[in-house]
Amino acid sequence: MKIGNIDLGERPLLLAPMEDVTDIGFRLLCRRLGAAMVYSEFVAADALVRMVNRSLDKLTVCEEERPVAIQIYGKDPIAVRDAAQIVVERAHPDVLDLNFGCPVKKVAGKGAGSGLLQNVPLMLEITRAVVDAVPVPVTAKTRLGWDENHKIIVPLAEQLQDCGIQALTIHGRTRAQMYNGTADWSLIGEVKRNPRMRIPIIGNGDVCTAADARRGFEQYGVDAVMIGRATFGQPWIFKEIRDAEGFSPIPADATADAINSPFEPLSLDWKLDVLKEQVRTSISRIDEYRGILHVRRHLAATPLFKGIPNFRQTRIAMLRAETQAELFAIMEEVRTLLHKAGTANLPADASPHAPA
Secondary structure (H helix, E strand, O other): OEEOOEEOOOOOEEEOOOOOOOOHHHHHHHHHOOOOEEEEEEEEHHHHHOOOHHHHHOOOOOHHHOOEEEEEEOOOHHHHHHHHHHHHHHHOOOEEEEEEOOOOHHHHOOOOHHHHHHOHHHHHHHHHHHHHHOOOOEEEEEEOEOOOOOEOHHHHHHHHHHHOOOOEEEEOOOOOOOOOOOOOOHHHHHHHHOOOOOOOEEEEOOOOOHHHHHHHHHOOOOOEEEEOHHHOOOOOHHHHHHHHHOOOOOOOOOOHHHOOOOOOOOOHHHHHHHHHHHHHHHHHHOOHHHHHHHHHHHHHHOHHHOOOOOOHHHHHHHHHOOOHHHHHHHHHHHHHHHHHOOOOOOOOOOOOOOOO
């Protein structure tokens, strides 16, 4: 699959853009573990035009994570166009993505994100303005429609293509659904089967397992699968799906060998070391206290700790830790608990504890 001249290989798995999640450290880790392309947190066009430092900081990109897409949102065509130019000048992204899908009230309620599903002419005006203004591939991410009675994605996909986007990501829910219920991929498949569609179609929504990814490719025919919330606490999901499905191998520049662990990849010990690497990366990118705060949602959400008996107090202690030393000491206690439960896979010559 290609977006412009960017070759993402066969059946690529992409990291979805997620606010306060897909910072540079998490993106880099997911690339190492098999994501074919990663997306930034969304950035408000108005804030970029006003040169708000916090928004400008989101444009930081490192070469090791490429190909990388920066996603922006807004409702004013001139502001979004100007913001797109700022992104290209400062971050030199491989792809610039337009957010027409965010359902949260502070975005959609103000007419941006999925709010533009209620104003398609304005959405198309924004798209044309950005495509004409920047030299990199422009893509878009949206939903099926505003609500159950207004699922407009099939004609909308053609209209966006006509504006010049080079790929379209479709989340299989309406704005009204938010993240509730089950993602409906049937209309994603209908867009892909439309003979007038020439650009790649990326499917998104409820991809949590290798079987989910396979279904997207084989049943609905999408060109790529985007994974979002299922990455919380398990950035290894990309490698897990690739290995299970025999997808094209992890690119040489994004290898699991970059994870500092003596354990067999995808063993529970190795996964615990991946989480520790995520903590280190978060701390190095911010500072110790805020870096730990930033990664806590992943530690709380990880399936790695499910099934450990009487784990509640250990989980609370882990989420209250304020230093790397304190947190890693607790995580090594968790490693011991995993072994007592007989669930960890140690190589024969390894000690029970990996280096902190």
